[in-house]
Each structure stands twice: as C-alpha cells, then as structure tokens.
Amino acid sequence: MANVISDETIDYVGILAKLELSDEEKENAKKDMESMLDYIDKLNELDTAGVEPMSHVFPVNNVFREDVVTNDDDRENILKNAPEEQNGMFQVPKTFD
Amino acid sequence: MGILDFTAVELAEKIKSKEVSVREAVDAVLEQIDKTEENYNCYVTVDREGAIKKAEEVQKKIDAGEIDGPLAGVPVAIKDNMCTEGLLTTCSSKILGNFIPTFSSEAVLNLEKAGAVIIGKTNMDEFAMGSTTETSAYGVTRNPRNPEHVPGGSSGGSAAAVAANECFYALGSDTGGSIRQPAGYCGVVGMKPTYSTVSRYGLIAYGSSLDQIGPLSKDVRDCATILEVIASHDPKDSTSVKRDDTDFTSALVEDVKGMKIGIPKDYLGEGLDPEVRDAVLKAAEVLKDKGAIIEEFDLGLVEYAIPAYYTIAAAEASSNLERFDGIKYGYRTEEFTDLHNMYKKTRSEGFGPEVKRRIMLGSFVLSSGYYDAYYLKALRVKALIKKAFDDAFAKYDVILGPVAPTTAPKLGESLSDPIKMYLGDIYTISLNLAGLPGICLPCGEDSNGLPIGLQLIGDCFKEKNIIRAAFTYEQSVK
Numbered sequence: 167m168a169n170v171i172s173d174e175t176i177d178y179v180g181i182l183a184k185l186e187l188s189d190e191e192k193e194n195a196k197k198d199m200e201s202m203l204d205y206i207d208k209l210n211e212l213d214t215a216g217v218e219p220m221s222h223v224f225p226v227n228n229v230f231r232e233d234v235v236t237n238d239d240d241r242e243n244i245l246k247n248a249p250e251e252q253n254g255m256f257q258v259p260k261t262f263d
Numbered sequence: 264m265g266i267l268d269f270t271a272v273e274l275a276e277k278i279k280s281k282e283v284s285v286r287e288a289v290d291a292v293l294e295q296i297d298k299t300e301e302n303y304n305c306y307v308t309v310d311r312e313g314a315i316k317k318a319e320e321v322q323k324k325i326d327a328g329e330i331d332g333p334l335a336g337v338p339v340a341i342k343d344n345m346c347t348e349g350l351l352t353t354c355s356s357k358i359l360g361n362f363i364p365t366f367s368s369e370a371v372l373n374l375e376k377a378g379a380v381i382i383g384k385t386n387m388d389e390f391a392m393g394s395t396t397e398t399s400a401y402g403v404t405r406n407p408r409n410p411e412h413v414p415g416g417s418s419g420g421s422a423a424a425v426a427a428n429e430c431f432y433a434l435g436s437d438t439g440g441s442i443r444q445p446a447g448y449c450g451v452v453g454m455k456p457t458y459s460t461v462s463r464y465g466l467i468a469y470g471s472s473l474d475q476i477g478p479l480s481k482d483v484r485d486c487a488t489i490l491e492v493i494a495s496h497d498p499k500d501s502t503s504v505k506r507d508d509t510d511f512t513s514a515l516v517e518d519v520k521g522m523k524i525g526i527p528k529d530y531l532g533e534g535l536d537p538e539v540r541d542a543v544l545k546a547a548e549v550l551k552d553k554g555a556i557i558e559e560f561d562l563g564l565v566e567y568a569i570p571a572y573y574t575i576a577a578a579e580a581s582s583n584l585e586r587f588d589g590i591k592y593g594y595r596t597e598e599f600t601d602l603h604n605m606y607k608k609t610r611s612e613g614f615g616p617e618v619k620r621r622i623m624l625g626s627f628v629l630s631s632g633y634y635d636a637y638y639l640k641a642l643r644v645k646a647l648i649k650k651a652f653d654d655a656f657a658k659y660d661v662i663l664g665p666v667a668p669t670t671a672p673k674l675g676e677s678l679s680d681p682i683k684m685y686l687g688d689i690y691t692i693s694l695n696l697a698g699l700p701g702i703c704l705p706c707g708e709d710s711n712g713l714p715i716g717l718q719l720i721g722d723c724f725k726e727k728n729i730i731r732a733a734f735t736y737e738q739s740v741k
Contacts, residue, residue: 179627179630186604187611199623202573205569208567209567214640220649221472223696229498
C-alpha cells in the first residue's frame with residue numbers, strides 16, 4: 167500500500183523535529199517519507215506476534231554508580247562554545263513576558 | 264623502504280629501537296598530507312602544531328621508558344565525530360562548525376595513554392549519516408585508489424587517510440557499516456567490534472544502540488593491536504561491558520584447521536556484482552585450503568535488515584540530535600523572533616539534507632499513533648534477526664561474505680536515490696542490529712582496479728575467531 171503524507175502530517179513532524187522547511191523542502195520531505203515508509207512497510211510481511219521488542223542486544227539492566235563528581239569546574243571553557251553567554255551563564259532568547 | 268611503508272606496529276618497533284624518531288614519523292605523514300590532501304580531502308582539520316608538540320612529549324616518555332606499548336609514537340587520524348579536547352570537532356556539520364570539546368572521548372584517551380600522536384580529524388558523512396562521505400559540509404573525500412570514486416562512508420576520511428598514507432592508522436565509527444564498507448572501498452582493513460567493547464563516551468551519538476568505535480588499518484595485525492588498546496570498560500558509558508578477553512593480538516595465529524565457516528546463500532544472490540562474488544568465493548577457497556570447513560547456508564531475513572535498521576537508526580538520531588539547539592555550543596541563527604523560532608531556524612540552517620531527512624523520519628516513527636506500527640515493529644524484527652544469527656552461530660564459528668554488493672561507486676551517483684544508497688549496506692547493517700563483530704579486509708580488485716572487500720562476521724564477543732581467520736587469509740595471499 168502506498169503511503170500518502172499530508173501537508174498537516176509534514177507540518178506536525180516539522181514541529182516535533184524542530185525543523186523549519188521551505189515549501190520546496192516540504193514537498194521533497196513528503197516524497198522521501200512516502201517512499202521510505204513504503205519500503206519500511208516490508209516489515210509487515212513478517213509475523214512478529216509474540217516477539218518482544220528488542221531495544222538492547224545484551225541483557226544489560228540499569229547500571230548504577232555512586233554519584234560523585236570526578237571532573238573539575240570547566241565553566242569557562244564550556245561557555246567558550248556557547249553562541250551567547252552573560253555573567254557566566256548561557257544566554258537564551260526571552261522565553262516569557 | 265620509506266617510513267610511510269611501515270605498518271603501525273612496525274613503525275612503533277622502529278621508534279622503540281631508535282631507528283626512527285616520533286618527529287620523523289609525524290613529519291613523514293605531514294609531508295604526505297602536503298602532497299596528496301589537496302586531491303583527496305581526507306581531513307576536516309590537520310593539527311600540524313599539536314602533532315609536532317605531542318611528538319616531542321611522546322618521544323621523551325618513550326625515551327624515559329614511561330610508554331612502551333605496541334603503538335607508542337605512531338601518528339593516528341581520528342574521525343571527526345569523536346571529541347578531542349581543545350581540537351575542533353565538527354561531525355562534518357555546519358552546526359558544529361566552531362565546536363571545541365572540553366574533553367576527549369574515552370577511545371582517544373586510551374590511544375593517547377598508549378603514546379598515540381593525533382594528526383587530525385577526518386572527514387565523514389554529516390553526523391555519520393551516509394555511505395559515501397558526500398554529505399559532509401566540508402567537501403567530498405575522494406578514494407585514493409581512484410579519485411573519480413567515493414571512499415565509502417561514513418568513515419570515508421579515515422579509510423582514505425589510511426589508504427593514502429596520510430596517517431598510519433585511524434579510528435572510525437560504525438553504525439550500519441561505516442567502518443567496514445569504506446575499508447572495503449579503499450582497500451584497507453576495518454573492524455567493528457562487538458557492541459559495548461569500546462566506550463562510546465565522547466563519541467557524538469547517531470544511533471546509540473548501534474554505534475561502535477573501531478580501527479581502520481593497513482593490515483590485520485595493526486587492527487587487532489589497535490582494538491586491544493581502545494577496548495575498555497568505562498563506567499561513563501553504561502552500555503560498556505566488562506570483558507577480560509580483550510587480548511585480541513593473541514588471535515594473530517595462522518591456523519584455521521577445523522574452523523567452521525558458513526557463507527549465507529542470501530549474501531550471494533541478486534544485486535551482487537559477479538566480480539565481487541568471484542573474489543569472495545575465491546577467498547573462501549583459500550581458507551578451505553588452509554583447513555577450514557566451508558559450507559553455504561540460508562541465513563534468512565536479510566532483506567528485512569535495511570528497513571528495520573533505518574527505522575531504528577532514524578528514531579534514535581531524531582532523539583540524539585535534539586541537543587543541537589543553538590544554546591550550549593555550535594551554530595546559532597543570526598535572526599529570530601523567539602526561542603522556538605531560534606531552535607527551528609538554527610537547526611534548519613545548521614543541518615544538511617540527509618540529516619534532516621533522517622530526523623524527520625525518526626520523529627515520525629516515534630510519534631504517537633505510529634510508534635507501535637513502525638518503531639516497535641522494527642525492534643521486534645531486530646529480535647528475529649538476532650535469533651537468525653544465534654542459530655547460524657550454533658553451527659559456524661565465522662560467517663563469510665562480501666562487505667558490499669559492488670566496489671566503490673563514482674562520485675555523485677549515490678545521493679539522488681536514498682533507498683538505492685541504503686541497499687548498499689545490505690551485508691553490513693544486520694551486524695549492528697545484532698551487536699556482532701565484523702572485520703573487512705581486501706580480497707582482490709575488480710577489472711577497474713578498485714578494491715573488493717571480504718567481510719568476516721563473528722558471534723558476539725568472538726572477535727578472536729574473525730581475527731584468526733582474517734590473519735590466516737592475509738598471510739596466505741601475501
């Protein structure tokens with residue numbers, strides 16, 4: 167079955183993905199996603215009833231360790247990478263009035 | 264024989280015996296870079312001053328007997344998705360165009376402890392998403408074996424740098440074949456270890472359940488030696504497994520008598536270039552002559568690995584790449600109206616088309632209403648694929664096949680049809696889904712003189728089987 171991605175779906179996925187697509191990019195994304203989903207639909211040929219989803223290949227469970235600080239205060243160097251900083255903090259656009 | 268002809272292990276021996284100094288080794292590599300880098304573009308960053316300074320430091324430590332490992336003083340190239348303290352790390356993306364990490368990844372630290380000298384950071388597909396190194400924001404890398412062709416990807420810069428003698432060995436990362444396939448295309452050795460063997464701390468994540476760091480090298484001995492150095496249990500990576508069998512060089516034994524090697528019939532079928540097929544089967548004959556028991560068998564589910572993989576990898580990527588938001592590091596858009604507009608514009612301007620394509624797909628398959636049908640379905644298929652390999656390894660010590668259906672394609676031929684490009688990963692990606700180790704080594708050339716890669720696959724934690732088989736093959740055809 168051929169998948170059809172609507173404008174609404176692409177806009178919604180754009181919000182989830184935090185991406186702003188131009189009209190041309192949107193059209194391409196629709197086509198890309200339709201053909202990828204058609205391809206992924208191949209998985210439906212397999213009967214997976216009763217198969218547990220495998221998120222990790224090894225039986226590793228929660229790994230705990232003591233919560234102790236092992237690194238030094240590196241604020242100055244870390245902030246050097248920030249696009250904007252002020253008074254030793256990351257500066258972000260105004261988020262509420 | 265010049266310095267550049269030595270393998271990494273040979274060079275370390277020459278340094279140890281004072282026939283070659285660390286500085287001479289670094290100078291030889293830098294000279295080669297001056298000669299050929301313009302043609303190949305293996306590196307995003309060459310750290311000339313850093314390497315020269317480090318060479319003096321390492322030399323002193325070697326002279327003082329503080330370092331005497333099998334890689335001491337040898338220049339190495341690091342894929343640009345591994346953090347290196349104080350050295351630009353871009354992931355070949357515009358969004359990290361100015362990112363200077365404040366720490367180094369654990370694999371890099373392990374190398375540095377062993378006396379490695381970092382020459383620079385190698386080019387890659389943006390965020391490791393691609394199979395050709397053509398999605399890099401810093402230009403394509405060309406295949407040193409034929410510059411009209413791609414080096415493969417995503418660790419294309421690392422593979423090309425080794426092939427072009429622009430380093431003695433390199434680190435790459437492999438999420439769906441990104442070490443093994445470029446190794447095959449460039450005619451070098453590349454290995455993805457069992458998931459969890461090398462710490463992912465400081466590796467900029469793409470698909471966290473699939474990513475593994477591994478070596479690219481001139482031969483199998485180097486490969487095993489490097490892996491032995493970088494493998495470590497790291498509490499900072501909670502998927503890291505504590506192993507006491509990481510003495511991989513002990514498997515450098517020329518003997519496969521009685522070793523059971525299976526060739527999946529599904530790996531020899533439609534889509535496989537006849538020249539690749541012939542070379543791989545000829546390699547199997549070599550191992551048979553050395554006493555291995557070779558058998559063809561049905562592995563099954565091969566065609567389902569790619570759709571399962573792209574679902575899982577895209578889902579994990581969409582989540583992992585949310586951190587690039589223009590606040591803590593990297594690129595921020597010039598003009599914006601508010602916080603969300605800033606996020607969106609920063610990411611839309613900072614990421615390239617292939618990265619956006621995968622983030623969109625990943626966001627979709629994780630979204631409510633589609634999560635079960637796509638993401639969980641893919642995880643169920645992953646369980647079936649793992650089971651198929653478990654069954655195979657109940658019968659065989661090693662699985663043998665091609666690394667890719669063809670030799671390196673020409674530049675510019677792959678990106679227009681993503682699904683066709685993804686099909687090139689058909690023999691490599693199931694290993695990432697199942698966590699298995701795989702090694703790729705050269706097994707001949709096609710009629711155009713392009714290298715053909717042989718892939719040997721082992722069961723989880725059984726790197727030694729594939730190292731032994733690879734070493735035996737390599738020695739036999741020397």
